[in-house]
């Protein structure tokens with residue numbers, strides 16, 4: 001883990017501290033089955049996952065194995081068919097306001113500039129305007145958007161739009177940031193830049209992050225821990241601690257033996273699950 005202030009003290013997150021030093025996110029024995037008129041899809045099976053405060057967890061797995069469903073269960077947007085989830089020791093029983101969500105598409109409001117898109121979060125939540133504006137300015141600076149506050153979405157590159165989306169997700173200082181393939185629509189170079197930026201922001205803030213990604217390099221470069229899921233019904237088939245301490249330069253990290261070992265093993269696992277994908 002990089003040297004930094006404790007997650008609770010850091011600026012990014014934390015409307016409260018996790019219960020009695022327990023995990024920030026605790027997923028226990030979670031199964032999810034979706035029943036439609038024609039069939040039942042068993043999306044998740046026996047997921048056990050404890051995510052500590054300040055961890056950066058990457059989730060990789062074949063398409064359709066339930067990665068997005070797992071994020072939705074953590075956010076309280078999908079109810080598990082069995083098992084339970086707790087955030088900061090409190091059972092998740094419905095949509096939680098103490099999470100931030102970033103999706104593959106930035107989904108900005110076309111008629112609002114960057115800053116007003118970020119502030120939309122405050123309006124939805126009825127947050128005090130003055131402090132929301134201060135927070136928005138802080139985030140704009142942290143994500144390198146200074147100078148583009150008044151730009152309309154169509155004037156922003158894909159990477160910048162995702163920065164706005166990240167600011168919007170962080171405005172209310174969520175305890176946990178959930179990211180669902182946030183850089184999947186970006187070109188390779190912009191994606192690398194965004195990886196470096198996200199890593200820096202995580203190092204600065206000590207946020208708890210859960211990132212779903214199809215990119216093995218992204219999963220390992222960013223994470224303090226990674227899990228790989230097997231094909232549907234999704235279950236965790238292997239867990240990794242990415243023990244690369246300190247600040248991670250992009251090129252230098254990708255050259256490290258630990259990176260190669262973990263990325264290689266994840267590729268092997270994904271390759272071996274692809275047949276049933």
Ligand SMILES: Nc1ncnc2c1ncn2[C@@H]1O[C@H](COP(=O)(O)OP(=O)(O)OP(=O)(O)O)[C@@H](O)[C@H]1O
Nearest residue numbers: 034036041043062063064065066067068069070232
């Ligand atoms: N609301 C729903 N109703 C019915 N089936 C659903 C629903 N949400 C997801 N599923 C099904 O659950 C399974 C897991 O979907 P999910 O989107 O979580 O997978 P994923 O791993 O995120 O996929 P991808 O990597 O392709 O985005 C899929 O078979 C999907 O069709």
